[in-house]
Amino acid sequence: MITLNGLVAVCLTYVVFLFVIAFFAERSALRGQVRWLKAPLVYTLSLSIYCTAWTFYGAVGSAARSGFEYLTIYLGPSLVMVGWWWILRKLVRIGRSQRITSVADLVSSRYGKSNLLAICVTILAVIGTTPYIALQLQSVTLSFEVFAQPGVPSPEEGLRSYTALWVAFGLALFTVIFGTRNLDANERHHGVVMAIAVEAVVKLAALLAVGIFVVWGLSGGVAQTLARIDASELGSWQMDGGRWAGLTLLSAAAFLCLPRMFQVLVVESDDEGHLRTASWAFPLYLLLMSLFVVPIAVVGLDLLPAGSNPDLFVLTVPLATGQEGLAVLSFLGGFSSATSMVIVAAIALSTMVSNHIVMPIFLRLTGNGASVSGDVRHAVLLSRRLSITGVVGLGYLYYSLSGGGTALATIGLVSFAGVAQVLPAMLGGIFWRGATRMGALAGLTSGFAIWLYTLFLPSIGSGALSDAIMAQGLFGLSWLRPQALFGISGLDPLLHAFLWSMTFNVTAFFSFSLASFPSPLERLQGAQFVNVFDHSGGPRSWAGGVAQTEDLMIMAQRILGAPEAQALFEREAHRQGGRGLLPDPTPDFLETLEKELSGSVGAATAHAMVGQIVGGMSVSVEDLMAVADETAQMMEYSARLETQSNELSRTARQLREANQKLTRLSVQKDAFLTQISHELRTPMTSIRAFSEILRDSRGLTAAEHIKYASIIQDEAIRLTRLLDDLLDLSVLENGQVNLNLRQGLLCDLLDRAAAAANDGGHAVRIRRNGPNEQLMLNTDLDRLSQVFINLIANARKYCDADAPELEIRVSEKTGLLVIDFIDNGSGISVEAQDLIFEKFARVSDRQAGGAGLGLAISRQIMTRLGGEISYLPGYGGAAFRVALPRNFALAAQ
Amino acid sequence: MTETGPEISPERPRSPLFLQRQSYRRRRLIDAARFLPVLGLLLWAVPLLWPTGEQEPVHSSGALIYIFGIWALLVLAAFVLSLRLKVGGTEPGGGG
Numbered sequence: 001m002i003t004l005n006g007l008v009a010v011c012l013t014y015v016v017f018l019f020v021i022a023f024f025a026e027r028s029a030l031r032g033q034v035r036w037l038k039a040p041l042v043y044t045l046s047l048s049i050y051c052t053a054w055t056f057y058g059a060v061g062s063a064a065r066s067g068f069e070y071l072t073i074y075l076g077p078s079l080v081m082v083g084w085w086w087i088l089r090k091l092v093r094i095g096r097s098q099r100i101t102s103v104a105d106l107v108s109s110r111y112g113k114s115n116l117l118a119i120c121v122t123i124l125a126v127i128g129t130t131p132y133i134a135l136q137l138q139s140v141t142l143s144f145e146v147f148a149q150p151g152v153p154s155p156e157e158g159l160r161s162y163t164a165l166w167v168a169f170g171l172a173l174f175t176v177i178f179g180t181r182n183l184d185a186n187e188r189h190h191g192v193v194m195a196i197a198v199e200a201v202v203k204l205a206a207l208l209a210v211g212i213f214v215v216w217g218l219s220g221g222v223a224q225t226l227a228r229i230d231a232s233e234l235g236s237w238q239m240d241g242g243r244w245a246g247l248t249l250l251s252a253a254a255f256l257c258l259p260r261m262f263q264v265l266v267v268e269s270d271d272e273g274h275l276r277t278a279s280w281a282f283p284l285y286l287l288l289m290s291l292f293v294v295p296i297a298v299v300g301l302d303l304l305p306a307g308s309n310p311d312l313f314v315l316t317v318p319l320a321t322g323q324e325g326l327a328v329l330s331f332l333g334g335f336s337s338a339t340s341m342v343i344v345a346a347i348a349l350s351t352m353v354s355n356h357i358v359m360p361i362f363l364r365l366t367g368n369g370a371s372v373s374g375d376v377r378h379a380v381l382l383s384r385r386l387s388i389t390g391v392v393g394l395g396y397l398y399y400s401l402s403g404g405g406t407a408l409a410t411i412g413l414v415s416f417a418g419v420a421q422v423l424p425a426m427l428g429g430i431f432w433r434g435a436t437r438m439g440a441l442a443g444l445t446s447g448f449a450i451w452l453y454t455l456f457l458p459s460i461g462s463g464a465l466s467d468a469i470m471a472q473g474l475f476g477l478s479w480l481r482p483q484a485l486f487g488i489s490g491l492d493p494l495l496h497a498f499l500w501s502m503t504f505n506v507t508a509f510f511s512f513s514l515a516s517f518p519s520p521l522e523r524l525q526g527a528q529f530v531n532v533f534d535h536s537g538g539p540r541s542w543a544g545g546v547a548q549t550e551d552l553m554i555m556a557q558r559i560l561g562a563p564e565a566q567a568l569f570e571r572e573a574h575r576q577g578g579r580g581l582l583p584d585p586t587p588d589f590l591e592t593l594e595k596e597l598s599g600s601v602g603a604a605t606a607h608a609m610v611g612q613i614v615g616g617m618s619v620s621v622e623d624l625m626a627v628a629d630e631t632a633q634m635m636e637y638s639a640r641l642e643t644q645s646n647e648l649s650r651t652a653r654q655l656r657e658a659n660q661k662l663t664r665l666s667v668q669k670d671a672f673l674t675q676i677s678h679e680l681r682t683p684m685t686s687i688r689a690f691s692e693i694l695r696d697s698r699g700l701t702a703a704e705h706i707k708y709a710s711i712i713q714d715e716a717i718r719l720t721r722l723l724d725d726l727l728d729l730s731v732l733e734n735g736q737v738n739l740n741l742r743q744g745l746l747c748d749l750l751d752r753a754a755a756a757a758n759d760g761g762h763a764v765r766i767r768r769n770g771p772n773e774q775l776m777l778n779t780d781l782d783r784l785s786q787v788f789i790n791l792i793a794n795a796r797k798y799c800d801a802d803a804p805e806l807e808i809r810v811s812e813k814t815g816l817l818v819i820d821f822i823d824n825g826s827g828i829s830v831e832a833q834d835l836i837f838e839k840f841a842r843v844s845d846r847q848a849g850g851a852g853l854g855l856a857i858s859r860q861i862m863t864r865l866g867g868e869i870s871y872l873p874g875y876g877g878a879a880f881r882v883a884l885p886r887n888f889a890l891a892a893q
Numbered sequence: 894m895t896e897t898g899p900e901i902s903p904e905r906p907r908s909p910l911f912l913q914r915q916s917y918r919r920r921r922l923i924d925a926a927r928f929l930p931v932l933g934l935l936l937w938a939v940p941l942l943w944p945t946g947e948q949e950p951v952h953s954s955g956a957l958i959y960i961f962g963i964w965a966l967l968v969l970a971a972f973v974l975s976l977r978l979k980v981g982g983t984e985p986g987g988g989g
Contacts, residue, residue, distance in 0.1 A: 083931075229954055239943075
């Protein structure tokens with residue numbers, strides 16, 4: 001039988017071994033040999049602090065008492081790890097880009113670097129973790145007792161406290177030495193992580209060894225073990241569905257929110273690749289940790305006398321079967337589980353307490369905050385060390401006050417439910433940009449209050465809440481009974497508390513977020529967090545450049561240490577272009593500096609300190625609005641540019657069209673000039689020729705004289721007519737004509753036109769329809785008759801029928817007075833139809849004495865009168881239609 | 894009803910409509926990594942359906958084998974996915 005002293009010696013040796021490992025890890029890290037320290041395996045093993053003594057010993061106890069429930073504690077984290085792509089990947093990326101130091105820092109940083117929130121989370125974490133640390137002390141103490149007086153479950157009080165005190169002292173010492181070696185919480189605690197990794201291996205090996213011994217040594221193989229399980233009192237599946245689902249969710253939530261888990265998962269992680277490995281390796285670790293729990297429980301229930309503590313089966317089963325070596329290994333496993341949890345929890349909590357509570361108070365008390373003289377670095381380290389001692393001391397105090405009774409057994413889940421209150425603010429913060437500080441505060445406090453009232457206070461036993469309150473509710477209001485809120489009784493107390501606290505938490509978080517308006521910094525941070533994969537750069541939170549670099553240097557030296565700060569400033573100066581040792585206080589530099597500082601003192605404090613020196617030049621609403629204005633101006637400017645360019649292209653198109661038109665007109669004008677000179681030249685030639693004959697020829701007869709003179713006169717008349725026509729056309733085209741409106745009957749007009757056109761030469765027979773022509777017209781009768789004369793004259797001149805005949809039809813069509821002139825000739829060829837209304841267009845070669853201006857003039861006249869003239873194809877002969885608007889024509893009364 | 898243009902602000906990085914085969918495979922791997930915990934949750938919720946009490950309860954050995962079997966499968970699937978994702982290299986972005 002191993003003595004207590006022997007056990008203490010083994011224990012001390014193990015502790016020394018851990019110290020040595022931690023020491024060498026630190027040494028290697030200092031020498032830069034960090035590659036093996038940063039292996040994914042080390043990261044995975046460090047996650048194993050999730051498995052505390054509560055799970056090492058308590059899982060078997062839980063299995064013996066309530067079957068498979070213990071599994072839920074492992075299933076939740078397994079799911080979270082397997083689903084790393086959802087949440088953990090984002091958390092780790094945010095943690096790296098924002099240099100997050102703790103879960104409180106994460107929440108504070110996300111919601112505008114609010115220190116109030118950080119304090120809330122810190123208090124919550126301390127209250128939730130202290131009993132948990134007490135639980136670890138208790139388990140170590142209990143395991144000592146097993147060796148001290150085997151079979152006697154409760155030794156005297158003094159020894160217990162004594163053991164617990166020594167354990168607490170040793171743990172605090174270890175944590176202070178290796179946990180506060182470097183100030184930057186964002187740098188890895190290589191020594192601690194390495195020691196934890198070793199402890200992870202020890203506890204896994206211990207539990208596996210006991211398990212293998214139980215399955216193959218005591219039960220005789222897998223099949224027999226399974227049969228033994230089925231035959232035992234745990235033989236069938238007896239599980240409350242609500243607890244199965246609820247505890248799985250609860251453990252998953254706690255896995256993300258527990259300060260120590262956040263420390264190893266996010267803060268100590270420096271490579272997302274590690275997460276990828278851990279995504280399968282850590283579930284595997286959990287699987288192995290829980291694989292042999294049920295066999296050990298079943299065998300323990302079989303072997304050991306009734307009434308022995310099932311929590312200690314892992315120790316007592318090997319002891320009862322005489323395997324002392326195995327028992328010692330198992331003891332070391334439990335010891336490892338307890339110590340690694342306490343160490344990491346103390347580091348995580350002390351970082352939070354120091355950064356968010358002690359340092360702000362210290363800075364306020366010492367006057368001007370950041371600009372006091374003296375080395376803040378020492379103050380930070382001291383505050384962190386004191387915090388560690390304080391946290392472990394609180395755990396010890398809680399342990400000795402609660403008397404280490406059975407009340408502690410349930411504290412693990414109570415603690416889980418407490419820290420899980422951070423989950424809505426955390427997940428909301430990284431996935432929802434609309435989450436605000438008010439929402440986070442409201443959610444946290446309401447969830448925390450309900451957890452405190454319905455779960456935590458009732459769980460610490462008699463005294464915290466009186467029996468009257470438990471039975472009748474607060475102030476005698478029955479719907480306020482702690483374990484039956486709103487009269488819903490019969491629920492499992494843990495589920496009841498979890499359900500209500502989360503409901504209120506999420507509701508308050510959501511509704512307050514919707515109702516409140518975030519500050520600019522909050523919105524910036526929100527965007528940074530939610531879209532961390534889109535832009536991995538830090539927040540652009542410092543504007544202006546009035547900060548005195550010397551002041552910043554002094555402050556940075558006091559926090560980071562002189563050599564580190566000088567190196568940082570020199571590096572930054574070099575990066576800016578190598579002017580001297582001090583960089584310009586550009587926003588970039590301030591941002592870098594703030595991140596460096598936040599690694600040491602937390603985001604909120606660092607922000608406040610830089611803010612004090614820079615003079616509150618952090619981003620204000622005005623700055624944001626200025627930026628927005630600038631953007632709006634740019635957009636407006638570019639929109640204007642676009643409009644202008646559109647306008648330009650439109651103008652260019654119009655110019656092009658105008659140019660084409662001008663070119664066409666010029667061609668037309670040239671053609672017109674050619675035509676007109678030709679038209680003028682022909683009569684001029686004959687006039688000249690005949691006048692020369694008259695002048696030069698002697699002996700012309702009188703008849704010849706008269707003939708030649710009349711030719712000259714005819715040609716002169718023709719010339720005059722041509723010039724008249726041209727003048728007429730030009731007047732009409734320029735719109736300078738004045739209409740001489742008069743009233744008259746259409747039939748009279750036609751009569752006069754026929755008479756004027758049909759005189760002389762071979763006449764055309766005109767067919768008319770008298771009654772239709774009894775229409776009173778109100779128009780320029782002279783101009784209209786000019787059109788009619790032209791049309792009748794054309795028929796007379798060009799109709800090639802043997803007996804030329806012209807039919808004039810008058811009709812009315814849709815508000816128009818239509819007068820058609822149809823002759824019985826061969827008409828006008830299709831290709832000529834387009835041309836006949838053009839100037840000088842003559843269709844036939846027959847000499848007709850016209851200049852080809854008649855139809856052009858007619859068309860101009862009709863346009864002036866508001867009507868039109870067109871050629872009608874398909875009537876056999878040439879057919880023209882004159883259409884007048886009806887309001888010019890009045891029916892004859 | 895007035896017609897409005899496509900509402901995509903110019904600053905927002907738009908992901909391409911079609912991907913190279915390799916990137917496409919990688920996206921689907923990520924989808925698988927996202928789906929895995931959902932699958933695990935569903936399978937581990939199956940014990941909620943098991944009868945308790947008098948009516949022929951499920952044997953503990955069976956329950957153990959079922960739960961640990963799923964566990965092992967999840968670990969295996971996560972392992973394969975982590976290897977495949979590693980080969981693809983890290984892709985910036987890809988949502989959260």
